[in-house]
Amino acid sequence: MQEIYLGGVGMTKFGKRSESVVDLMVEAGRNAMEDAGVEKVDAVYVGVMSPEKFSGESNIASVITDRLGLVPVPATRIETASSSGAAAFDEAIYASASGYFDKVLAIAGEKMTGVSTVRASKILSEVIPPQERKYGSTMPALAALVTRRYMHEYGMEEEDFAHVAVKNHYNALHHPYAHFNKEVSLEDVINSRYVSDPLKLYDCAPISDGAASILLTREKSQVMLKGLGHGSDYVALSDRDSLTSFASTRAAAEMAYKMAGIGPEDISFAELHDAFTPFEIIGSEDVGFFPRGRGWIAAAEGITARDGRFPINPSGGLKARGHPVGASGLAQIVEAVWQLRGEAEDRQIPRDMRYALTQSIGGFATNNMVIILENTK
Amino acid sequence: MKGRILTHTSLRVVPEGYSSPLDICFVQTAKGTFLAYSPKNSKVRIGQRVTLKKQGKHYYAAERKFLGLI
Numbered sequence: 427m428q429e430i431y432l433g434g435v436g437m438t439k440f441g442k443r444s445e446s447v448v449d450l451m452v453e454a455g456r457n458a459m460e461d462a463g464v465e466k467v468d469a470v471y472v473g474v475m476s477p478e479k480f481s482g483e484s485n486i487a488s489v490i491t492d493r494l495g496l497v498p499v500p501a502t503r504i505e506t507a508s509s510s511g512a513a514a515f516d517e518a519i520y521a522s523a524s525g526y527f528d529k530v531l532a533i534a535g536e537k538m539t540g541v542s543t544v545r546a547s548k549i550l551s552e553v554i555p556p557q558e559r560k561y562g563s564t565m566p567a568l569a570a571l572v573t574r575r576y577m578h579e580y581g582m583e584e585e586d587f588a589h590v591a592v593k594n595h596y597n598a599l600h601h602p603y604a605h606f607n608k609e610v611s612l613e614d615v616i617n618s619r620y621v622s623d624p625l626k627l628y629d630c631a632p633i634s635d636g637a638a639s640i641l642l643t644r645e646k647s648q649v650m651l652k653g654l655g656h657g658s659d660y661v662a663l664s665d666r667d668s669l670t671s672f673a674s675t676r677a678a679a680e681m682a683y684k685m686a687g688i689g690p691e692d693i694s695f696a697e698l699h700d701a702f703t704p705f706e707i708i709g710s711e712d713v714g715f716f717p718r719g720r721g722w723i724a725a726a727e728g729i730t731a732r733d734g735r736f737p738i739n740p741s742g743g744l745k746a747r748g749h750p751v752g753a754s755g756l757a758q759i760v761e762a763v764w765q766l767r768g769e770a771e772d773r774q775i776p777r778d779m780r781y782a783l784t785q786s787i788g789g790f791a792t793n794n795m796v797i798i799l800e801n802t803k
Numbered sequence: 804m805k806g807r808i809l810t811h812t813s814l815r816v817v818p819e820g821y822s823s824p825l826d827i828c829f830v831q832t833a834k835g836t837f838l839a840y841s842p843k844n845s846k847v848r849i850g851q852r853v854t855l856k857k858q859g860k861h862y863y864a865a866e867r868k869f870l871g872l873i
Binding site for chain 1: 811812815816818820821835838840849
């Protein structure tokens, strides 16, 4: 495969925004193009989960491409639920690596706060298959079922995964684009109300607006793509072999490591999909950083802190940077680029780093991506 | 169908049309794993032996002695 570089990256601030989803994605796209120093691209790939239901927008790839002044380049929308941003990146990579296009712009975003929380939860729950949704299952409910089983199998307590929320809020404290710039204490997390026990409010990522963008090119720059993996799983949780590990992440990680020619021991830091705090722990095991059942110990012991031995989610993750569902997978990669370039300001990991890994979960872990980047400097 | 509870939760923030708390569980049986409403008349725990009873489109889990109450 041809070498592909991440020539420019951009984001909007995440949180409750007054702008439309199109405005947000155009802002992010312009930021990435400006960062790369380009005015024209050869193709645009747009990742977004449900603009029709959240915002009443459709034909969104064409609208964004028009607003960016990029007509007549090809404009394509990609959707894989909450990993749509990472999927848009995947498709942009394939387009560039094919040799058919040189400069390809991936943009991802979501505008979720324009509807009520009840309505947003309903839209998100539609990724759950009907045979499980008919019981009133929501994403937090399924995550709670997974978490309780993990606690049973591996001895984790509620306080142990509360450390993930504390860490990620601390990491996002000075992040200019984060939804939350607010520290939370262990007591704050433990004393927050249950959403679906054992998961509490502070274990769940917020409903956010925002967008991210990356300009891919075959021209050399500091950060290049090293590995790309994508795996799927049975849609119904009840059809799976394990409740405490996601096969889609494991498959994606295996593909990405194989392509990169490296292993988990070579990774310097990671951005993992922590829509629910225990998912960061499970993700850290599924991509091979820690043995099964040991990820929670690493989190509780501070190994995954920004200044720890193995930093995870220096951006604050979905939990604190925010989770506009379509945008999150691409925002993780933007953070990885900033960290590898040494441009993460107050949240910069204090060491030289060569490889970064991102992991994005689509739906209830039915369509997951793992991406590995290399710092070529 | 007889089985054991694999995991369970009590959902406090429920979707429209459902009452809080909403207690659901996964039950492992010889025919596979099923989502069900949790037992109402006993403290729910992982590993608990239950029987699944289908009413309408839903499974309900209960200890055998409480099956008649579903």
